[in-house]
Amino acid sequence: MKSTATVASAVADTTAQGATNASRVRSIVTVIALMVAHCAGMLDLVALPVWINTLTTAYRLNPQSAGGLVTCFLVGVVLSSCFFAPRLNRIRHRIAVPGGYAVAGISFGACVFADAYVLLLLLHFIAGIAIGCSLSLIHGRIGLSRNPHRLFAVVGIALGVFAICFLATAPLSIARHGGDMLFKLFALVMALAALVTAFGLRENVATSVTVTRNEAPLSRVVWLGMIGVSCMALNQAMIFSFVLRIGLDRGFGLAAVTSVLVVLGLVNLMPSPLAAVLQRRLPSGIVLIVGPIVQATLALIISNSAVFLPYAVATSLFAGVMIFTHTFAFGTLASVDTSGRAVAATPVTLMTGAALGPILGGTLVKSVGYASLGAVSCVVAFVAIICFSRVAFAKGGA
Template identity: 55%
Template sequence: MTTRPTSTFGHVALIVAHCAGMVDLVALPVWVGTLIQHYQLDPQQAGGLATLFLIGAVLSSVFLASRFQRVKGRWVAAGGYALAATCFGVLSQPQDYATMALLHGLGGLAAGAALSVTHGTIARSANPHLKFAIVGIGLGVFAVLFLGASPKIIAATGGHMLFVLFGAVMLVASLVCAAGFPEPEREASAVDAPVARIPRAVWFGIVGISAMALVQSMTFSFLERVGSDRGYSLGLITGVFVVMGLVNLLPAALAAMLEKRWNPRSVLLAGPVIQVLLAAVIMNAPSFYPYAAAASVFAAVMIFTHTFAFGLLARLEPSGRAMAATPAMLMVGAAIGPVLGGTLVKTAGYGSLGLAALLIGCLAVLCMSRLPGQAPALLQQEAA
């Protein structure tokens, strides 16, 4: 197998690109909460804008995934994040709802393209599980900084600052990617031919991760709002965000340490169950402390589980095409989450999110049960 090592700056570029493209995983509660509080949108409208961004990411990811081996990753990543930065810069100025919707969708298309080539490049590394864990640790550091600072900055300066912060993140990612985005470590000749069929087990994994992403975004979008509506102060909620960011430093590192010790299938079966239980606690907790405890570790479950899923699926489908569609598999669920959550909250209250999470979580467990524990040679050859 022919490989090329990735430089230190190349690793930094992948980390920065991953953080920018996965900003929704970190910022959804601040995003939706700001749109409701500062832009006076109802939960359905606010969730709808976040959904449009995520739909855009899904569409561009689906388009690029099958073409991953034929595009220049550096320029797709740099150009995509530059366009996303422009969209957020325009959003920082007063706009009507229709214009905001258009810019959210266009920004999602741009960021999704950049994130697709990022994840495809990671999948074509010598050890995709470890590489994805590394960028996951970077995302945890980014979460600490963003969640610790952004709520207070937005409260002090106004809702437009949310889009200024998003634009700055995208601009930095564009510059870093232009300067040092790496080539895939494994040569195209070392992987399956582009026409090879993706193994059936990989499709079950994709649907399972999408279902977990739906529960994640549906719950996470209203994490700040449910706390605020229960009377918890901005200081308390910001404290929960800071703790959440610190906790998020751990799951990717733990996933890297446990790669050879824990069976991936067992992790993928347990992840949706734990996620559903935490979602139910967040939306139905009678007091602050159960809410805070569940919220603090909620995103960590998704990060830990997805690291194992990425490593297993990348070995089951080693061409990188399926993992280049990682934004699609995450965001097709995440795209539905904000608007579905907003509709449920608007019509049936926060408690209804817990029941919806249970139903979706059952689908995730069913799909994960169809995955093998490892990536045997037979399944790797099934695509041929």
């Protein structure tokens, strides 16, 4: 019920006061388009463990090489977002967003036929460039809505539903039909996003926001907030990339580990509506400081536990911490930077950390072992806490 109410509120956020029924229907369609686009653009957040596991098992890549492929994809997202985010208000969204997802779909589809590592690298990079464009514009639109925090929570709910569907079906489907099924699923997701956004997006951003061509430089608080998010994204990607491999290598079994991923998807339904409900009840500064602490604690449990139950509980909660904390971070950055550029750069802040995560994690696992992942995550969390504490101080904990 809370999720339904949250979605309804988000629709109201995209509709001007006194709007007609036709415009309200149009707003519902727009919110649906934003939800689908967010799920496609944040595919790595959901698919990382399946992605890495498929590359290491079906494609016989070592952890470092598998992490390198995903990192190449994420580097493409980052570079693309760096280019498109500052140009948020000068690009035709209705063409660029579906176009980006279409190119990504074609690139992932081509991965099915790739027979060389270098070619896979190139196709992953192209897919990242395309998704970075689309996702930057989508997040910019969300940031320019009436209530960015609540609307971002709504698309987060959609991501949770998508995670359940993907994690419940993808591992077994890939095991049954072969590793190339992963890229077929990716291509299908991108094709759906291209189709929905082509028909569901209005041109361009929310009319209630006045945008100037000569925006002021981003403040230090905004940059620190973005660095803090990147640190959490680094930990998220570094641990989550290998969570499936950790479970399998410790003898928990594919069925048990897959069930944990399904539970994780169910748990991920809760952080976004909870963040929306608690928007004005929890000081954002406290959330931003506590989030990295909880994330690092769970990372230590996942990377060191030889017993299934602690591993299962920590894994189930791990992604939810990032979702909940990032919702508050997104709302905070949107309130500090009203031009929308900071949140349009969300792919940069998320994927810069996430791009380093898989290859850093793969290198650590290859050279030291899984336990090193937890130790490094504590160091990264400390940096995030320092950055977020400056944001909390500047905002007075509000």
